[in-house]
Amino acid sequence: MSATSQISLIERFTSSRVLLVGDFMLDRYVFGDAERISPEAPVPVLRVIERQDRVGGAGSVALNVVALGG
Incomplete structure (x- = not known):
């Protein structure tokens, strides 16, 4: 997938419902x-x-969706 098509996909993602x-x-993590x-x-x-605690599983996916504008 080209960089242009990736950018286009991300731009369309901001108007999508997830x-x-x-x-x-x-x-x-220890x-x-x-x-x-x-x-x-x-x-x-x-x-x-x-020690570090981080969001995992579906929570990690949710943070990625928000970061992409969803």
Whole structure:
């Protein structure tokens, strides 16, 4: 799809009505450093540096629709 046809599609999208059906989710991201391997299971033990929560699932789609003018 060419850039011109993509722009045309987005411009038409602003006058469209959208029904979104789906599950609204919360995506949780945990960032950190793996300090060691757990003795109970072969998984890393994480020292948490930062946590972020973001909209996921249908909520993420809804935010994209709004960003496109829907």
